[in-house]
Amino acid sequence: MKVKVLPADPNIRIPNIEICFHRNASLAIGMCSQGQWEKVTKGSWVRSMSPFDHKLLDIRTASSTLASFLSKSLAFYYSSAMAVGIILVILMILYQIKKHYFQEISCLLL
8 A cells, every 4th residue: 555645736835844654653743753754855755554554644844944043043132132122212212302392382382
């Protein structure tokens, strides 16, 4: 018996699909060891198995490298914190200018 994995819509390309074909029912979903995952090539995956055997099929897609890169980047955290700090300082300065400006106008009107 052959097991085939094909995308539902062949026009949509999902990058970095990996499959784990195993017998261990005690594993949680997606918890195969690193060496058991096989990459899908050319949009399909085919393996043979005995019709009398019981196997489980786990499918995962690799995460975006941008998110993992940013979460490990000290420069990203530093620059983000600096940008937020600068924006807050600018808002405080604008608030003080507005407050001072309206106080002068109210004094002139009296």
